[in-house]
Amino acid sequence: xxxxxxxxxxxxxxxxxxxxxxxxxxxxxxxxxxxxxxxxxxxxxxxxxxxxxxxxxxxxxxxxxxxxxxxxxxxxxxxxxxxxxxxxxxxxxxxxxxxxxxxxxxxxxxxxxxxxxxxxxxxxxxxxxxxxxxxxxxxxxxxxxxxxxxxxxxxxxxxxxxxxxxxxxxxxxxxxxxxxxx
Numbered sequence: 001x002x003x004x005x006x007x008x009x010x011x012x013x014x015x016x017x018x019x020x021x022x023x024x025x026x027x028x029x030x031x032x033x034x035x036x037x038x039x040x041x042x043x044x045x046x047x048x049x050x051x052x053x054x055x056x057x058x059x060x061x062x063x064x065x066x067x068x069x070x071x072x073x074x075x076x077x078x079x080x081x082x083x084x085x086x087x088x089x090x091x092x093x094x095x096x097x098x099x100x101x102x103x104x105x106x107x108x109x110x111x112x113x114x115x116x117x118x119x120x121x122x123x124x125x126x127x128x129x130x131x132x133x134x135x136x137x138x139x140x141x142x143x144x145x146x147x148x149x150x151x152x153x154x155x156x157x158x159x160x161x162x163x164x165x166x167x168x169x170x171x172x173x174x175x176x177x178x179x180x181x182x
Contacts (some may be wrong), residue, residue, distance in 0.1 A: 010040045011159055018115065019157045020047065020175075024089055026150035028096070041160045045172070046159060047179040049151040052090065053131045054143040055117050055124040062123070062143070069099075069146040076103040078113045078124040093149060114138055 010016050023038065038044050054072070056062055065071055079101075081086065094100050107113045110113040110126060115135045117124040131142045157176055 001031060006040065008042065008061055008157075010155060012039055014159050014161060017158065018171065019161060020156050021157055022152050023081060023155055024150070024152045025049070026089055026093075028089060037158065038155065042157050043159040043160060043163050044129070044155040047154045047156050047176065048129075049153050050127045050129050051151040052125055052145045052149055053128045053142045054116065054125060054145055055131050055134070056143060057118050057120065057138045058141055060121060060123075060141065063141060067143050067146060072123065072146045073099060073101065073171075075123040076121060077101050077105070078117055078122045079104045079106050080110050080113055080124075080126065081106055081108050088125075090145075090147070093147060114140065 007016065007019065008021070017057055062071055062075065074121075081168060091100065105116075105122065107116065109133075110130055113124050113126070114130075115138070116122060118138045118140050125145060127138055128142075131140075135142055158168065158172065
């Protein structure tokens with residue numbers, strides 16, 4: 001099921017049994033996206049933390065330049081839509097400094113963005129875990145994000161009424177174990 005506004009409320013009401021959601025540890029994030037604001041009726045477990053990096057094609061012109069915030073902002077970008085249209089924290093962090101990404105193309109899928117990035121001069125800001133996987137199979141290079149943002153957490157979340165359900169607990173433990181192996 002696609003995560004949409006209202007999905008967390010659906011989890012609280014028992015409409016969903018389990019969700020994996022990304023939540024910010026950065027105080028600058030909107031409160032409803034912060035880890036510390038997960039509703040009390042929802043139990044959660046942090047599967048892992050991740051941060052943001054940039055992807056560019058292997059022969060992108062920026063690879064022969066100094067990679068810094070000015071260079072980053074001068075590029076054309078790809079932005080992936082997350083949780084239906086909410087702005088990324090990155091845009092708010094830049095706006096706090098009076099900066100913004102001028103030229104951005106919105107796309108709905110990370111893998112489509114990686115394919116488009118590999119055949120264009122677009123810069124794709126994404127998660128490190130995703131980037132590390134696609135650089136193995138695509139003609140892409142990973143660059144650091146040239147502005148600080150705190151890592152975010154991937155949470156396994158479930159409604160309170162399933163906390164002690166044996167089958168549900170088994171599934172949660174299986175997911176947690178798998179995440180900790182990787």
